[in-house]
Amino acid sequence: MGLARTLAIRAVNLxxxxxxxxxxxxxIIGATGTSDKILMSIVRQEVSTYRxxxxxxxxxxxxxxxxxxxxxxxxxxxxxxxxxxxxRIGDMFRRIIFLDLGVSKSLQTFSGSNKxxxxxxxxxxxxxxxxxxxxxxxFIIGLLVGVKLxxxxxxxxxxxxxxxxxxSYALPTWWTGIIFILIFYFYLRIFPxxxxxxxxxxxxxxxRFLDLLWHVTLPIIVLVLATVGSNIYxxxxxxxxxxxxxxxxxxxxxxxPERIVRWRYIARVAAPPILTQLILGLAxxxxxxxxxxxxxxxxxxGLLFYxxxxxxxxxxxxxxxxxxxxxxxxxxxxxxIFYVMLDPRVRI
Amino acid sequence: xxxxxxxxxxxxxxVALLIVLLAFSIYALVAFPPDYGKLVWNNPKAWExxxxxxxxxxxxxxxxxxxxxxxxxxTREPVVFRAPDGTIKKLYYFDLDxxxxxxxxxxxxxxxxxxxxxxPPIIALKLLRPDGKAVELTSFxxxxxxxxxxxxxxxxxxxxxxxxxxxxxxxxxSISSFLKESYGLSFSPSEIGxxxxxxxFGSPIEGNFSSPLKGRYRFEVSVTAYDDRDSVGDISLILxxxxxxxxxxxxxxxxxxxxxxxxxxxxLFIGIITSVIVTLIGCLLGIIGGYFGGKIDEITxxxxxxxxNLPLLPLTIFLIFLMGSSIWNIVxxxxxxxxxxxxxxxxxxxxxxxxxxxxxxxxxxxxSPWRIIFRHMLPQVMPFIVAQMIFYVPxxxxxxxxxxxxxxxxxxxxxxxxxxxxGFRNGAIYLGLWWWIIPPGVxxxxxxxxxxxxxxxxxxxxxxxxxxx
Numbered sequence: 001m002g003l004a005r006t007l008a009i010r011a012v013n014l015x016x017x018x019x020x021x022x023x024x025x026x027x028i029i030g031a032t033g034t035s036d037k038i039l040m041s042i043v044r045q046e047v048s049t050y051r052x053x054x055x056x057x058x059x060x061x062x063x064x065x066x067x068x069x070x071x072x073x074x075x076x077x078x079x080x081x082x083x084x085x086x087x088r089i090g091d092m093f094r095r096i097i098f099l100d101l102g103v104s105k106s107l108q109t110f111s112g113s114n115k116x117x118x119x120x121x122x123x124x125x126x127x128x129x130x131x132x133x134x135x136x137x138x139f140i141i142g143l144l145v146g147v148k149l150x151x152x153x154x155x156x157x158x159x160x161x162x163x164x165x166x167x168s169y170a171l172p173t174w175w176t177g178i179i180f181i182l183i184f185y186f187y188l189r190i191f192p193x194x195x196x197x198x199x200x201x202x203x204x205x206x207x208r209f210l211d212l213l214w215h216v217t218l219p220i221i222v223l224v225l226a227t228v229g230s231n232i233y234x235x236x237x238x239x240x241x242x243x244x245x246x247x248x249x250x251x252x253x254x255x256x257p258e259r260i261v262r263w264r265y266i267a268r269v270a271a272p273p274i275l276t277q278l279i280l281g282l283a284x285x286x287x288x289x290x291x292x293x294x295x296x297x298x299x300x301x302g303l304l305f306y307x308x309x310x311x312x313x314x315x316x317x318x319x320x321x322x323x324x325x326x327x328x329x330x331x332x333x334x335x336x337i338f339y340v341m342l343d344p345r346v347r348i
Numbered sequence: 349x350x351x352x353x354x355x356x357x358x359x360x361x362x363v364a365l366l367i368v369l370l371a372f373s374i375y376a377l378v379a380f381p382p383d384y385g386k387l388v389w390n391n392p393k394a395w396e397x398x399x400x401x402x403x404x405x406x407x408x409x410x411x412x413x414x415x416x417x418x419x420x421x422x423t424r425e426p427v428v429f430r431a432p433d434g435t436i437k438k439l440y441y442f443d444l445d446x447x448x449x450x451x452x453x454x455x456x457x458x459x460x461x462x463x464x465x466x467x468p469p470i471i472a473l474k475l476l477r478p479d480g481k482a483v484e485l486t487s488f489x490x491x492x493x494x495x496x497x498x499x500x501x502x503x504x505x506x507x508x509x510x511x512x513x514x515x516x517x518x519x520x521x522s523i524s525s526f527l528k529e530s531y532g533l534s535f536s537p538s539e540i541g542x543x544x545x546x547x548x549f550g551s552p553i554e555g556n557f558s559s560p561l562k563g564r565y566r567f568e569v570s571v572t573a574y575d576d577r578d579s580v581g582d583i584s585l586i587l588x589x590x591x592x593x594x595x596x597x598x599x600x601x602x603x604x605x606x607x608x609x610x611x612x613x614x615x616l617f618i619g620i621i622t623s624v625i626v627t628l629i630g631c632l633l634g635i636i637g638g639y640f641g642g643k644i645d646e647i648t649x650x651x652x653x654x655x656x657n658l659p660l661l662p663l664t665i666f667l668i669f670l671m672g673s674s675i676w677n678i679v680x681x682x683x684x685x686x687x688x689x690x691x692x693x694x695x696x697x698x699x700x701x702x703x704x705x706x707x708x709x710x711x712x713x714x715x716s717p718w719r720i721i722f723r724h725m726l727p728q729v730m731p732f733i734v735a736q737m738i739f740y741v742p743x744x745x746x747x748x749x750x751x752x753x754x755x756x757x758x759x760x761x762x763x764x765x766x767x768x769x770x771g772f773r774n775g776a777i778y779l780g781l782w783w784w785i786i787p788p789g790v791x792x793x794x795x796x797x798x799x800x801x802x803x804x805x806x807x808x809x810x811x812x813x814x815x816x817x
Contacts, residue, residue, distance in 0.1 A: 028667070287662070306755075
């Protein structure tokens, strides 16, 4: 039962974090008047729909205006816009959680909807596809190279890696992306400048998949490059520290093959702290995704975020902050399940 | 400790780079006024005389035909002549060594601060070509006093007067008659108007002016004044080129080299100040929480746990969007989101140290808690804290650059992130304007890299296991 209980406590903790963030966000947008703006734009949208609907039945312009104005006042009351913002905290909470935030000012989904919830839901899978693939790849490479290097501390390769991880840490993901586009699109013409599919996308399923692969290569390389340096470095340092422990020496003294010592004795103990690094890097990956998607025109939530900032779209930004936090919390929880499975000591 | 630090080549390189960065920053702060960003850098009017999206001039070393480098010829001390009738003639000379295979893109004259007391001065521009022929290009009279205006009469005081020589019909006419007299060639003024630079700087060989006449050109601007006190502020001649300066120009015509230079102090300032404050707050809370325990510990631990577990970038973007993008808001938010990591680590170190025997001993002597913290614990944690502080600098430099790139940078300060944002939004990558994209990015990487190197050099100091030899 220890496993389930530990996970339940972690889940409650993470949900509390999410709720706390939401609460702060609601208070901030309430106090700055942003929530009023979002609600007012919902009201305007509904009023204009209403006007169109009744303009067929009411022909007298004066009566029409009057009916519209009455409806508007009703809506303002219904949304609580006639009362101060703190009376609407509960309502705003519900709106954010269900992404009931009205429509975007200037953006549309591919099917033509401009609802905030539709926009975000359309982009969400694309972001998850990109970030998950890159994170998993970076983790695997980090593990393989890091374990290898830990046995060769101070070697030429090790020193080269120290420099590489320093450069990788210092490289802004988005700038690497820009340079990659300049090289591989502008000069060499072997990769597309951005997007997810060619326009028009290929009909055939296999061709479509290959087209996706062609488009996703550069963004993935950029995201992996941004994180792989620190993954390798942490794995190397953790593994090196463990390799100097007495039980490893004892295992070697027993004459166990190096392969078994390396993977069963060292890697087993090193896995939790390496996973911790991955958990800590998660927030960075999400940030990296915002920038990488922007640079590569990848139609995910990050690009949507950029477009929302540029067009000053409060409702969309609010929804995206919530969904990013939600995705982060869920991803963390998934990683923590692994962590608890790997390291029995943290079980309660 | 310093010896261990300087024993690695990583730290030596890091410190050397840091000195270079600081030198550039100090130069930028000394050479440019603090409001340069607002008044000049972000003011498109100030860059009117510069070529747009021009590559750096050193691309000429790598190309077959030489491109014309943008030139702004500045005022020299005039030669003064006094005529017996009391008029004063000031002659300003400008020399131009012309050796490129391309004509200038445009040709104009800029005048500033003309002051006169009696009658308005006459200004004329004459050109002496390398083949010895001279042409009077244009002349004009500064506008007369308005009704009720008192001397001295100031003209072109607020904004310079820019005379576009190549689009002036009078210039076309004078070139037309000059070609007739000097070379016996007849071109109508409207024919010349299509590309006057071709005739002004062209070679008359074969009579078609298709290539430039190379050699030394001398421009003579004469100012005929009628009073001793009359003066002219600045005169400059602008020859539009297709390459410019050390790093070229952007789409507005701004000198990218200046932008890159101005990015140094901002970037270092944000990185260092944020890192120092974050380290101070983080360590203090960590040590206090770890040493005293109790309620303070509980509160700081809970808060840091929550803040540490937030997706930093989306929230920072959201808050900057609401608060407005000033440099102080950016620093403030980076501090708010930055401190918990260090608090968590310092706290756990303090908890370990607290149990050490020498601390117990100090306690039994009756040392106060603060004395124990500052005299016995802080020196132990110090190398670690300093290493962390240095390691945080690139994090904040990169975050600021990322915010700038997303269009949330402080608009009154030129930053590398903002230069890249403008380049990206104007399609610089797809047009191949590499000089606009590579230098600011390289500077960001270099600045961040410097601190990463120093932090790596600190590691053997902090973790003796890593010491070699």
